[in-house]
Amino acid sequence: MNFQFFDTVSSTQDKARSLLASRACSPPFAVCASSQSLGRGTSSRLWYSPPGNLFLTVALRAAPLFESGVPVTLLPLKVGCVAAEAIRGLLPDEGERALKLKWPNDVLMDRKKVSGVLIEMEGDCLLIGVGVNVKTAPPVPDSGPNLGRSSTCVGDYTSLPDDCGEVVKKLGEDIAMSLGLWFDEKLPNEPGDVVKEFAEQVEFGVRIKMREGGWVVPIRIERDGQLLVRVEDTGEEKLLCSDYML
Template sequence: MEITFYQEVDSTNSEAKRLVDGGKAPGFAVVAKRQTAGRGRFDRVWQTPTGNLALTFAIPAPPSRPDLPTLALMTGLALHNVLQPLLGDRAQVKIKWPNDMLVNGHKVSGTLIERVGKVLYIGVGVNLVSRPENVPYETFSLAEVVNITVEELAEAVTAHWSATLAQWLETGFAPLCDDYNAHLYGRGESLRISLDRERAEWAEGTCTGVTPEGHICLADSEGHVTRYNAGDIDIIRTLQSV
């Protein structure tokens, strides 16, 4: 996949959209070392100071895919399978459903997926040389463990994500589900999940993993399992969002 590198943009998702609007065919990646207006889910601010990785893939939206939401989980698995070998036995990488990356329980990466017409924009931010402060969760930067450049990481993520995407397009998420669950943060532990955007309503239970459809499952004290397809999760033992 072709990668276009920038020193600075407002947002790699926004820049990718401008390129498509200008006639560029989807099937490319945009990378920046700094974002001035990075975004996360629910329009939350995503900080990308100079030296961190901001990366957006622009691809054609696959037609007639009822499993399209599992693209988020596929992206999480692809990122995990780049970061864990990179960090080796020096740190543990886990996937916080659906696709945040945690290193030793601290957030190092987030993903924002947007659809505009027939194009999907998959934005990935990775704390490479610095980590944000004044946020309501613990953070981590890769520089605390490993030395890698933005260009090297962008190329590694793009290559692995593209290969995992090809598999997902052919066979869906089901064949990837066991690998995903093996690296799922909080599996077998007591979790709570928000039921609304404002994080005012919550459900609790023991996480039993995710389904091939991408739903996270929580079991109550009697063993009844409820599936959820959206929400933010916390581990109950800390009640601290990550």
């Protein structure tokens, strides 16, 4: 895979788009940076992007996924699993035990966010964005449009060099190569494989706050990647299909 590393970009998603538009790169390729000036998360929420953290976009042809029989709704879950596995490689045993996944793609450590995912389409390509707090845990607003879960970073769990450039680059390469390999060789015919891999790393039965208010308790992940939850106030069970929870 063509892997390009930059000290800083406006956002790796936008950089990947410009490389596609200029035909400077063709999928599969990855754009990695250690800082962004205009980073964004899901629903255009601000993604704080200080130096020393990982900002990655992997550009892949969408056709292998669409032709595999795997519901596209499982892609965020798989990306979360890949990110979690790469982060584990940086952690001592106690850090590994603290790491969990939160549906549909966040990586948590002690229930604080250490990694998130943004997936967008550009023509016939998937732009899979992954951010990992390596050196710094950015401040996260507890109200307003950029409301989010408290953050942590890999550096809170293990010693890192003052200059994390090589650590960030290696982490980006590991995630990019794993996603590329999954698309090329390992897309399963059985969607349950992805659900099982993700569900094994989730804390079910733990109440989670909804973005619009109220609390839910995750019950299980359906075969198409939707999450069945129980609404705490009413006891009602309902399916979630996108990013509704903090």
